[in-house]
Amino acid sequence: MLETREVPIYKNHELDFSKIRKFIGIQQDDLAFLIDVSPSTLRNKKISVETRTKATPIVKIIHHLWELSGHDESKARRWLREPKERLLGLTPIEFMQINPKINTPIIEEDLRKQLYGEAMGV
Numbered sequence: 001m002l003e004t005r006e007v008p009i010y011k012n013h014e015l016d017f018s019k020i021r022k023f024i025g026i027q028q029d030d031l032a033f034l035i036d037v038s039p040s041t042l043r044n045k046k047i048s049v050e051t052r053t054k055a056t057p058i059v060k061i062i063h064h065l066w067e068l069s070g071h072d073e074s075k076a077r078r079w080l081r082e083p084k085e086r087l088l089g090l091t092p093i094e095f096m097q098i099n100p101k102i103n104t105p106i107i108e109e110d111l112r113k114q115l116y117g118e119a120m121g122v
Contacts, residue, residue, distance in 0.1 A: 007066045008073060015052055015059065017042045023062055025077045026093065034058060034100045057104040061092075064111035086110075 009019045021031050032039040035054045042051075065076035080092045087095045096104045 007063055009062055034096055057108050060108045064115050067115055
């Protein structure tokens with residue numbers, strides 16, 4: 001289970017999609033597209049288990065970036081906005097937006113390997 005205590009995407013230990021948007025630096029419609037829900041779903045006060053489950057890859061990316069950046073939100077956001085050679089010169093955000101269901105897990109796996117080392121994934 002992901003530790004929620006410090007990562008600034010929670011409110012009262014619940015995912016807060018407005019905080020996720022702010023952390024990543026994208027608009028609500030873009031976040032909805034990344035997690036495959038309608039924008040109105042993200043506006044609901046009560047977020048369903050299904051929506052939270054769909055958001056898991058993005059949440060993991062944020063958790064990994066939080067650790068890799070030394071708990072620096074601006075560094076984490078900058079990483080998401082800087083073009084990466086291994087992503088054909090795209091930023092991670094651009095790469096995920098091409099095909100979120102395929103590319104978002106690729107970004108999460110890349111960050112997990114950076115955080116825990118290659119051996120953890122073998």
